[in-house]
Amino acid sequence: MNPDSIQQFLKPFLKFIIMKMLKIFLVCTLCVALAATGYSQKIRTESFKVSGECGTCKKKIEKSAKEAGATYAAWDQQTKMLKVSYSAAIDVAAIQQKIADAGYDTPKFKAPDESYNALDKCCQYDRQSVKKQANCCGSEDCKMKDGKCTDMAACKDKGCCKDNADCSKRGCCDKSEAADKNTSSEKGKQ
Secondary structure (H helix, E strand, O other), X not given: OOHHHHHHHHHHHHHHHHHHHHHHHHHHHHHHHHHHHHHHOOEEEEEEEOOOOOHHHHHHHHHHHHHOOEEEEEEOOOOOXXXXXXXXXXXXXXXXXXXXXOOOOOOOOOOOHHHHHHOOHHHOOOHHHOOOOOOOOOOOOOOEEOOEEOXXXXXXXXXXXXXXXXXXXXXXXXXXXXXXXXXXXXXXXX
């Protein structure tokens, strides 16, 4: 066999191999593109108010949000708004809880007094101006009335309470009932 006949013999075989490799490459590229598109659809972005004062607060708030699972966190010192991006598998309540545990009040969670008092003096904000903490389910309408939760649907949707007994046991809605009783008794004294 001469070299030309070998080359003619291998030419269709090489063409076949190259075409197969090209098809495999295109399929892999398509799969990667689809996976990236599917992943990007599962990222959520949300903004909420976080109490704080200075650049140190900014660092601690953003760090806490990222430790809780946020992929992006940016707190604006002027507006007190935190913008977070997170996977759909992460609950934004977990992010807010982690920030509150660091000493900063969020819409759903008030920072524990120990955490707030541990903040630097420059970081301690006026807690009186912070809006009343929402209940476990985040609903302003969630209160206990006659031993029953007034917004059980919201509690069930958020997964914080299964039924009225669970709501009473956890005390998440009792806070509102107790606050209402205190407010009405204070008004009666005046």
